[in-house]
Amino acid sequence: MLINPQVSSLTKSATLKITSLTKQIKKQGKDVVNFAAGEPDFDTPDFIKNAAKEAIDRGFTKYTPSSGDNDLKKAIAGKLKKQNNIPVESENIIVTAGAKYAIFISLLALASWEDEILIPLPYWVSYPEMVKLTSGKAKFIELPEENNFKLTPELLQKSITAKTKALIFNYPSNPTGTTYSKKELLAISEVIKDAKISVISDEIYEALVYDKKKHTSLACLNSMQDYTITVGGFSKSFSMTGWRVGYLAANNNFIKEVSKIVGHTTSCPCSISQAAAMAALGEKEWQGQISARFEKRRNLLFKGLDKISKIRPLKPDGTFYMFSDIRETGLNSFDFCSRLLEEELVSCIPASSFGKEGFIRISFSASSEQIKKGIDRIDKFVKQL
Numbered sequence: 001m002l003i004n005p006q007v008s009s010l011t012k013s014a015t016l017k018i019t020s021l022t023k024q025i026k027k028q029g030k031d032v033v034n035f036a037a038g039e040p041d042f043d044t045p046d047f048i049k050n051a052a053k054e055a056i057d058r059g060f061t062k063y064t065p066s067s068g069d070n071d072l073k074k075a076i077a078g079k080l081k082k083q084n085n086i087p088v089e090s091e092n093i094i095v096t097a098g099a100k101y102a103i104f105i106s107l108l109a110l111a112s113w114e115d116e117i118l119i120p121l122p123y124w125v126s127y128p129e130m131v132k133l134t135s136g137k138a139k140f141i142e143l144p145e146e147n148n149f150k151l152t153p154e155l156l157q158k159s160i161t162a163k164t165k166a167l168i169f170n171y172p173s174n175p176t177g178t179t180y181s182k183k184e185l186l187a188i189s190e191v192i193k194d195a196k197i198s199v200i201s202d203e204i205y206e207a208l209v210y211d212k213k214k215h216t217s218l219a220c221l222n223s224m225q226d227y228t229i230t231v232g233g234f235s236k237s238f239s240m241t242g243w244r245v246g247y248l249a250a251n252n253n254f255i256k257e258v259s260k261i262v263g264h265t266t267s268c269p270c271s272i273s274q275a276a277a278m279a280a281l282g283e284k285e286w287q288g289q290i291s292a293r294f295e296k297r298r299n300l301l302f303k304g305l306d307k308i309s310k311i312r313p314l315k316p317d318g319t320f321y322m323f324s325d326i327r328e329t330g331l332n333s334f335d336f337c338s339r340l341l342e343e344e345l346v347s348c349i350p351a352s353s354f355g356k357e358g359f360i361r362i363s364f365s366a367s368s369e370q371i372k373k374g375i376d377r378i379d380k381f382v383k384q385l
């Protein structure tokens with residue numbers, strides 16, 4: 001079969017290689033510490049599961065409108081208005097099969113022939129691959145290490161050309177865990193408005209910010225609703241990765257166009273998962289508890305890694321990832337991760353997957369016991385190099 005070159009050019013990431021190696025080793029009955037996880041380590045809460053069971057029993061098992069169930073869209077718009085100060089109504093929302101699909105359809109709708117899509121680097125693995133499936137071209141903005149891998153208005157300005165269509169902006173960031181203050185976002189938003197480009201603001205980790213910092217949405221800043229597609233979801237905040245529910249919020253015209261893509265591809269997100277997401281939004285306590293739990297784990301991991309010579313962890317403001325500098329070990333990130341896994345049974349993600357060498361991503365979506373065990377093993381591994 002002759003495959004479309006756009007598809008054959010997609011790369012299978014190093015993340016997957018490490019994940020499959022981890023599975024193989026686990027199958028042999030070995031005790032692997034999993035610092036590679038991209039999802040919360042605890043189960044979806046019972047109140048969400050019960051709402052899904054109840055949805056099945058009442059027959060909520062048919063197609064919903066392609067942009068999502070009306071009550072859920074209303075609830076998402078209500079959440080965005082109240083918590084994020086984004087002035088939206090349910091007409092501005094599309095519920096999608098995960099935030100990933102929200103990003104992909106937004107890119108499809110934006111990028112026409114040779115349009116440049118700006119992607120800050122290190123990036124989340126799927127952004128460049130998604131752009132490859134559109135008519136656009138990815139253009140990377142190397143983020144300055146000395147500024148904790150944060151985008152600056154100057155860097156953004158320098159990267160914009162007449163062909164620039166959009167920026168993909170993710171904060172708190174996977175993989176670096178950095179986030180932005182309102183002041184920093186305001187400065188970036190001025191460049192976006194001046195250049196009249198669009199921005200896909202991937203705020204999937206918004207509920208996981210630490211040190212009493214507050215997440216500010218780009219779209220709540222002056223006039224930014226006209227330029228911003230806000231992407232959010234339930235995977236990380238409610239431990240619902242397998243349910244596949246996310247959403248995007250944007251202006252009416254964009255929503256009308258993107259709804260057509262949904263209507264002809266997935267039809268709509270799973271009705272039962274939408275009922276579960278509705279229950280998740282009704283719960284006030286859960287998010288505070290989950291972020292407090294992750295903050296404790298972040299502190300434990302940072303304290304332990306910081307003591308290991310040749311490893312320099314970057315303390316994240318949010319997410320459950322600790323980006324760590326391993327350059328002093330002399331190993332590249334893939335060799336470091338595969339040897340650490342084979343020799344000491346600790347699984348981490350090489351930053352080469354995120355377009356950056358010399359770093360690894362250590363996930364603290366693991367129990368305190370596992371974190372302590374993992375730190376001891378990394379220490380032993382580094383000492384014997």
Ligand SMILES: Cc1ncc(COP(=O)(O)O)c(C=O)c1O
Pocket residue numbers: 038097098099100101124170174202204233234235241245246
């Ligand atoms: C930065 C980022 N955006 C989007 C997603 C996709 O989330 P979802 O499970 O809602 O598709 C992920 C998942 O790992 C992510 O890390």
